[in-house]
Amino acid sequence: MKSCKILLLCLSSLMLLMFGLQACQGNNEPKPIKYGSDQCAYCKMTVSDPRFGTQLLTKKGRAYNFDDVQCMVAFVKENQVKKEDVAVFFLPDYSTNKLLPAEKMFYLKSEKLKSPMRGDIAAFSNSADLEKTKASVGGTTMTWDDLWK
Numbered sequence: 001m002k003s004c005k006i007l008l009l010c011l012s013s014l015m016l017l018m019f020g021l022q023a024c025q026g027n028n029e030p031k032p033i034k035y036g037s038d039q040c041a042y043c044k045m046t047v048s049d050p051r052f053g054t055q056l057l058t059k060k061g062r063a064y065n066f067d068d069v070q071c072m073v074a075f076v077k078e079n080q081v082k083k084e085d086v087a088v089f090f091l092p093d094y095s096t097n098k099l100l101p102a103e104k105m106f107y108l109k110s111e112k113l114k115s116p117m118r119g120d121i122a123a124f125s126n127s128a129d130l131e132k133t134k135a136s137v138g139g140t141t142m143t144w145d146d147l148w149k
Helices: 002-025 069-077 127-137
Strands: 054-058 063-066 086-092 099-101 106-109 121-124 140-142
Touching: 054 069, 063 069, 069 086, 069 121, 106 127, 121 127
Parallel strands: none
Antiparallel strands: 054 063, 054 086, 086 099, 106 121, 106 140
């Protein structure tokens, strides 16, 4: 009888440990941004335009929202969060507003885009959409690495 209790206690402990480890792994999906009420973690302005609202997710699972990609880059450059502690940078596809991993996107800088903090950079999930927008607003194509220079 005593060995059954010990076995049951060990199994219960093992299950709790497994559930705890799953919770720590986190989810590298973007968290919903509440446009019109969430504040930019860098400049403290309200995140209002879904075409430009960005997010970084830390390896610990904390999400930081920004009203412009330039605020997100400045936040990291000033070591408010270290780049090596970031799991994923998310930017919205300019055409759909869906948050996607930044490294896979195509970038356009144009004064005619008029982003909230005047970074004037839009991200696109494919080069065809970028070229279509560039034909109407002009500008310069960029890479993710260019944003960090």
